[in-house]
Amino acid sequence: MPKKLLPRNEPLSPLRYPGGKARLAAYISGVIEENYLNGCTFYEPFAGGASVSLELLRLGFISSAVLIERDPLVYAFWWCVFNITDDLCAAVEACPVTMETWTQLQPTREVAYPADGRFTILQLGVAGLFYNRTNFSGILGAGPIGGEAQTSRYKIDCRFNKEKIVRQIRSVARFADRVRIYCDDAISFMRTNAEEIATGFAFVYVDPPYYQQGPKLYRHHYTDADHVALAQFLQTQGYPWLLSYDDHPRIRELYDGNTVQPIYLDYNVKSSRTARELAISNLMIPVPVYEGMPELLGIEVEA
Structure with a gap:
């Protein structure tokens, strides 16, 4: 049965990410239902904004989530959310949103690992949130909204609504006893924990850096060799997994033989569908139905 994507409601995640996947959660809930995976442990090896995990926890489709994040600033933010919520909220409220x-x-952007020694985990977590909310498109390595001279009509604080951010942090923190967070490389974590994942009641959602635009969007982007390594690893794993990727010929080549479903995350009935991505899985996955569309006829799952 076709599954709907989420409507454009306020997201749970306080983080902004290019190609944010919050609206994909309802689609993935359909994959979970159709493959009898309700109540599973949900692994997200490229956590980022963790939108899908958080929405699935809220919707009640998964019992717990395991977030793996390579970027130390993003990891530190999530660690603070789930472990020192009050301290994080107080720091956000006290932080001047200025150039x-x-x-x-x-200097926090030079940190390679959370246990750097120069900064506390709270300082790193606040820095991760700050740059995510004040930089262009939420890209931690980018420049500030409005430019360093702040001559644009949009200023550095235009995406930093403290009241809303604190509300989101506290809303997410209620899942603390159901979330584990690790700072690690995605493939390394999955390889090290392969037995735990394979023998548990698990589902792995993999949202790697985009193939084409990744170097422009992520501090820890992938090379072609990295994308190949990920594909080769996943295709040796028997546990249920699903990827979301930009639609690129190289990705289709790497996952030839897997189930592929085109996804339009920015679908709007008043405009054309342009931002096409791929859902790729070792499971049978449903055709999506988009908000505002009564039905999609004549579209079949690619295999």
């Missing part, structure tokens, strides 16, 4: 703060936090 001076943006400049003062620059």
